[in-house]
Amino acid sequence: MNIRKQYHVAIIGATGAVGKELLHQLEKRHFPIVSLSCLASKRSMGQTVPFKNSLIPLQMLTENSFNGIDIAFFAAGKEVSKHYIPLALEQKTFVIDSSSAFRKEKEIPLVIPEINSDAIKEHQLICSPNCVASILLMVLAPLHKKQPIIRIVASTYQAFSGGGNQEVEKLKNATQAFLNEKTPSYYAFNLFLHPTPKGEDDYLDEERKVIEETKKILDDPTIEMSVTCVRVPTLRVHSISLNVEFNGPMSKQEALTILSQSKGIAFMENPTPFAVSEQDPVFYGRVREDKSRPNCLDFFVMGDQLLKGAALNAVQIAETITMRQLCHSP
């Protein structure tokens, strides 16, 4: 990528739930863009997406799409990332991937800028983490720095937009049908396990991602975790009930002090998706000393998973890179 103050940017998957938020974040945060290519599959051709008072026509994603692109945000799922990211890297494009395609690769950094921006180094491909991992780590990483965390028990309350726009439509349509006709259905006023494949040990892919990515981002393979991922009928914002065991003393007051000095998070006494929706920070509340075991605290954390859990984090990674380049530029 050339060092300059304005960038040729591409978004892959611009019509998706995360893609729309990427456009919104780039605009809101005044990301220095000289050109914006919104790339999508054949079936989206003819559509436009709004950006800065204009409508940008979608372009077909092809193997040549990355010629001249400085920064590409991938938000079109694992398979698209697997196929097209190597092609983008060949073109010297700087890639930020919101999918899980490369997150596990040891040599590819997985970054939350407030926590481990150092991991970016000279890498050209950076992964943005799973939404649940991002949200819980925004609250736990600053504490872990002061007093190592040895075990986390997490139960999630995940919003339907985590499954994309089509899942939100299914939820709304089924709910409307139920309210009209009183016919119960799977999507109306129901909850269920996060719909990712299940392994032989009965662990869901989503749960495994949270565990592996937490260890990778904190660069600490010794942290033990038990995770249960559940989708609940909310539209956006993931909530997580956390029981956290530290290696030594960590009082409620000490935790609150550390958290109040940390970036990107805010205290809310009774956080709700209604209050947290479309807000940038991750919110934490219900910080309680768990009397059932020494050195344990409970937390209820919440974040808009389309923002800090995806689009906002990706744009912050891009900002970290561009800031660094400007500082190093001749």
Added chain:
Amino acid sequence: MNIRKQYHVAIIGATGAVGKELLHQLEKRHFPIVSLSCLASKRSMGQTVPFKNSLIPLQMLTENSFNGIDIAFFAAGKEVSKHYIPLALEQKTFVIDSSSAFRKEKEIPLVIPEINSDAIKEHQLICSPNCVASILLMVLAPLHKKQPIIRIVASTYQAFSGGGNQEVEKLKNATQAFLNEKTPSYYAFNLFLHPTPKGEDDYLDEERKVIEETKKILDDPTIEMSVTCVRVPTLRVHSISLNVEFNGPMSKQEALTILSQSKGIAFMENPTPFAVSEQDPVFYGRVREDKSRPNCLDFFVMGDQLLKGAALNAVQIAETITMRQLCHSP
């Protein structure tokens, strides 16, 4: 209470969410009733409730309502229980209370018949436990008998009918308004802390009840618990994500074997409120060995909180009493 084969029964709070289910359970389970009095406050006068193909007019609850009543089911809240139960007991009425009014009293039994029917002894007042405590204990009590549980971390997903019919109406109305006008509101597609008062330690009344009642029913004050209670936009059925630590080895296979031999519960691989609603058993799924700590298992349990969490349990207590009286009758 006289020993006989048919009973004069009263339901206090027959128009409420639990009251309606009490009527339904008494009918469905062929409880031996000679007369049924449905008692309610002044504002319900003129209303009727359906029972066995007829409509029973509500009668006003007064201090003389218990004259000649053999068994009274209280389901009208704590304050009504506090005032009227002593009057019912004076009339030698056998009382089953679904409210929390007397559950903490050491000398008053708190009973789930499958677990501690022995506690009934010769008592004339029996309390039926909190809905979350009932549901989790149906699964954990049989395991605790074989290998003592030393710690439970629980996060709940509680349905709106836990707050009564009026909360369900609020949820439906707010959801309809949101779907019509796209105006976000507190009750539409939102979740929040269980709306009971909070103590200085940030613990909710609901959470405290779960802890205290679990200890009382298992008759084991040493069990340690951390509980987080959350209301989610489902209509009925409470779900609970459980992380359970035993005093010694308890494999997944051993737990499954014990549970398959226990009464009133059933395995469901992916339990959902949609599938569990209006069903008598408590369902358990996602039994996983928690590799993060020795002797720990995870469970996801679910039960219709208006049934085993309230009305069904109350009727089962009455059945236990009447069966016992029949066995002892001359």
